[in-house]
Amino acid sequence: MSQFEDIQAEYEKFPEKFESVIISTVSAQAIPNASYAPLVMDDSKNIYIYVSGLSTHTKNLYANPHVSVLFIEDEAKSNLIFARRRLSFDCTATLIERETDKWNQIVEQFQGRFGQIIEVLRGLSDFRIFQLTPSEGHFVVGFGGGDRISGDNLHRLVQIAGDADKKQG
Numbered sequence: 001m002s003q004f005e006d007i008q009a010e011y012e013k014f015p016e017k018f019e020s021v022i023i024s025t026v027s028a029q030a031i032p033n034a035s036y037a038p039l040v041m042d043d044s045k046n047i048y049i050y051v052s053g054l055s056t057h058t059k060n061l062y063a064n065p066h067v068s069v070l071f072i073e074d075e076a077k078s079n080l081i082f083a084r085r086r087l088s089f090d091c092t093a094t095l096i097e098r099e100t101d102k103w104n105q106i107v108e109q110f111q112g113r114f115g116q117i118i119e120v121l122r123g124l125s126d127f128r129i130f131q132l133t134p135s136e137g138h139f140v141v142g143f144g145g146g147d148r149i150s151g152d153n154l155h156r157l158v159q160i161a162g163d164a165d166k167k168q169g
Helices: 003-017 056-063 101-114 117-122
Strands: 020-026 032-041 047-052 066-072 086-096 127-142 145-150 157-159
Touching (some): 003 066, 003 145, 056 127, 101 127
Antiparallel strands (some): 020 032, 032 047
């Protein structure tokens, strides 16, 4: 297996390690906000977050549906703090209307993953589910190394020219 194939295989499994994702949103006044949210992901790489309508990031998603998400290797598991493995996506957020078939399906996935807390959240009318649809992304596995992810095929990495010789595992 080539180094690129190894990285491709790692990319496919990487998001599965995470129960939450770091989200970066921007307000109507162009003020950035970094936060996080628990997630479930579908086979098309859409990310679903279940968030309070009272939170800053939710208000920002209503004002500006462009969001960046980041999955990043735990500092304690990283061999080199300057080269933590990470996956980022540029996404567009879409609200999933409450009590629709899709909403119920996603809530069931959240309940399967996170348990009883979802029953409580389900009863709170201010909680919302957003679908974050990636348009492109980057997967970085070492110093100077990175592969682009195109919205045309979110399952395949695209090598960035000149990076192949810079990658370190």
